[in-house]
Amino acid sequence: MYDINHIYEAKSVEDAVRLRMEQPQATIIAGGSDLLISIRAGDLAGCDLISIYMIDELRGVSLDDDGTIRIGSLTSFAALTKDDIIQKHVPVLGEAADKVGGPQIRNIGTIGGNTCNGVTSADTASTLMAYDAIIELTGSEGKRLVPIEEFYLGAKRVDLRPDEIQSAILIRPESYQGYEGYYYKYAMRGAMDIATSGCSVNVKLSEDKKTIVDARICYGVAGPIPMRTRSAEQAVKGLPVSKETVEAFAAGALQDVNPRTSWRATKEFRLHIQGELARRCLTESINRAGGVWS
Amino acid sequence: MEVGKCLKRVDAFDKVTGRAKYTDDMCPKHAYVTRILHSTIAHGRVLSIDTSEAEKIEGVVKVLTCFDVPDIPFPTAGHPWTTVPAHQDVADRKLLNEHVRHYGDEVAAVVAEDYVAADRAIRALKVEYEEYPFVIDPIEAAKEGAPVIHPERQDNNILAHSDIRIGNYQEAIKEPGLIKVEGWYYTPTVQHAHIENHICYAYQEQGGRMTVVTSTQIPHIVRRVVAQALGWSWGKVRIIKPYVGGGFGNKQDALYEPLCAWLSLQVGGHPVKLDVSREETFVNNRVRHAMPCHIISWVRPDGTFAARKFELWSDQGAYASHGHSVAGKALGSYPQIYPCDNIEADAWTVYTNKPTAGAMRAYGMPQATFHNECHVEEIVTKLNLDPVEFRRKNSMPVGYYDDFSKNELYHDSFNDCLDKAIELIDYDRKFELYKNQTGPVRRGIGTSLFWYNTAVWPISIETSSCRMIMNQDGSIQLMTGETEIGQGCDTVFAQMAADTVGLKVEDVHVVTNQDTDVTPYGAGAYASRQTYVGGFAIKQTGELLKEKILGHAHTLTRMPVDILDIVEGNIVRKTDNRVLMSLGELATKILYDFELSEHMAAESTYSVKSNAYSFGVSIAEVEVDIPLCKVELLNIVNVHDCGILINPPLAEAQVHGGMSMGIGFGLYEELLVDKKTGRVLNDNLLDYKLCTTMDHPDLMVDFAENPEPTSPFGTKALGEPPACSPAPAIRNAILHATGVAINSLPINPHKLFAAFTEAGLFETL
């Protein structure tokens, strides 16, 4: 039995925005797979909720005319993984979503909730950040677009204004065309776990597949929010596809990450794993892109 | 014959369709609910609890604190009672405790109309504590000057110590040419994590008697403990046990039934439900004893033992529960599996300010098996011997006899099991193939033996009762004191009863719900005892019933009894196999006959005065990704000699479950306690890394069916044994793959990182 005072059911995005303004004390609930945990723990006892879960217009993936991939915020992990557009253009995002929890959670959990929850371990967040995704927020004054790196303000804090909901996540064509990526979720067991560290890498290779034109890397659980390690990205741009390049990439990544020791893992262990993940994810991304090793 | 057949479980249909009723399904809707307030210090005293705000909350019925409970310390362990005071379980806790002995100890309870009210009331309670220093390491806790956890006991935290002395250790080590092998081995605190958390509800009826409906493994024992805790006479308490969603030993303790009964009394006997959360299951139920063990072996170059020394520390946590019985069992196992003429072995069970340890599947043996099998592997490595040959040569020989339990190794069980396991997993080829690997990803294969007792004789009584009631249609109702908790005993009992009386198994109706008002006495589900012990009572009672039936058959058919038999529910004349009448005809006639009328039933108690060795082996094959500090379990096989299988698929399922637990113990699970506060850090299934189906290979199982001569059905322990040997087999496989010996469980990536770093393995890649 959950200690919930009242639930307001939004019928449309406008309705949700109106409820946001009328009930400023209320919290948005989508799939509830993060929120209900907090309510059960007593953190939000007696809360008011605005449910957006029935707003079907927020579900599904589509391609805009300019090639932008538009992911509705209520799209579930399972739907994301199975989606044709995702499989064709950013399969790594579908694979990352498929690493979440177990089948039940992948059916109820949404990509909007995964990002708005503001945690560093969120399995889709590092891939979205590694693809320079744009967060679309809808409020009383219409839509606002924020790059995902700016959307994350700090642990459990995102740039969501009191009258807004997150309506979609966008990936621009220049961010995904020609890129191949790979995500590794490092966890203590094969399912139903939160990442000890996650790493998402993608690369764009030269025409002859021998040189790295661009590489991007983002970690989960390397800091309070998902973290791009730009030293790694800079280090390999223009370098040949080789073992040395992979090593330079890992060394660059380790310059930027700043994991903490907690009871869940020591800093030394996290650093070791993060270095190894950079190597494996870059190697696998290059292989997926048809890279020719020297 | 029904015994030995692959029969469907008697409860399969009800469980699959959701008709099987568990405790919560039976609880009346108007029952009050309960929440418990847990201490936020590890050790100290409750000075005061301000309940005034909590009592004002709408829906709160009553708030009760440690200052309200009866001043009656009681024991919780699920052991049969003994009339010998020195052997009685330690009574060291009250219903709620003013003296707080671990972080999360129970200090107050709220009874309310619903959980929202109860939770709000819990948050509104204000507690003032006096804090004492605390200790969470058993070896530290046993030292002079450690914080005393039970000052009422004059034992400085050492709940008990026991020892074994064989030959003369000090003299034996003087033999020239001996090689000394020494190590410390550590097994962590883990929890049972059964699916159905503990739950019970209590109410008064029938002139003040107290009924508790509960998810328990031990209804008759719980009745006694509830009565003791309330200071009542035992007959006034009634325990009902519906279907149970697993227990693994955690429910072999009176967990909350005494408190729930007392809470109901405080609200006029109204039904009160106590439904424990997963967090409470981890912190306030029972856990497996963590056990560090120090072993020294003096070995001759040919790999035979000259002398051995064991020092075992058992982490009891805050309250005695099963106490030293667990370490005692572990200690007793060391000299038996690898016999040696000179042994010095000591075990200490020590209180710490941690969750209470109690019974958990295999009761100290997974710990002892890990200690000993790691150590043996160290000997093998140091002396460059073959691990399997060493085990064949040094393990308990055929004909071995233990003077205390009177157990004997009648068959060549270890070799039988090893031979099968080796073939199933293709051991010999892989063992050679995986020698001297280099590179970041390596494979290995490792072995472990174990032995186990069946039931607890001669430490405790092994008494089991059975009642069979004949229906007019020739079927019977079967009641035993033994408890179905998911393991399948109702099904094997039905098979045994069918064969003894001469019925088809579908004509045996097992009364699965137990009610201490009507269920005959039995000790319950623990010690892998029920199939063995229950078998004696069923056989004896079935024969009594059969005698009665044949007596009536003689009257009705005028044939001499000795040429009559009961076969598949018919009275048969043995001389020509003619069916003379069906049991249904006989039973109807006998019940309704003006002259002969009798309601046919039989009841008897059997007190078993024997025990039986059960044996087995695990072989595990792993792949170790060294840079990622990850182990993948590729294959694992368990082969058991548990005597004759009563129902092969049920036996196999039992082994699967035990192996899974062993895998968790080996690679994943550990309950972590914060050194600064004493708080359990991972009291939930996210942070407590129970392994998932994704972490299991297909589990291979086989049996060496050597009949157990003492059992009427040739059977012996299988419930707990499968959990004993997987972890050391996995550990030995990792050693084989990497050359790195890890002596502390679980072997998770954190441990591997530290061990590989220390061994300098990363630099060699």
Ligand SMILES: Cc1cc2nc3c(=O)[nH]c(=O)nc-3n(C[C@H](O)[C@H](O)[C@H](O)COP(=O)(O)OP(=O)(O)OC[C@H]3O[C@@H](n4cnc5c(N)ncnc54)[C@H](O)[C@@H]3O)c2cc1C
């Ligand atoms: C058993 C279990 C396993 C899990 N395993 C994983 C895992 O492996 N990996 C992982 O990343 N996560 C995991 N999670 C966490 C969770 O499922 C995900 O974070 C999920 O994406 C949350 O989505 P939701 O729709 O359920 O969010 P909710 O719980 O409904 O909301 C989460 C937060 O986001 C806000 N919010 C949600 N949608 C919007 C919106 N459109 N606009 C504005 N604010 C919004 C809510 O107010 C709330 O603060 C697990 C959870 C459980 C219970």
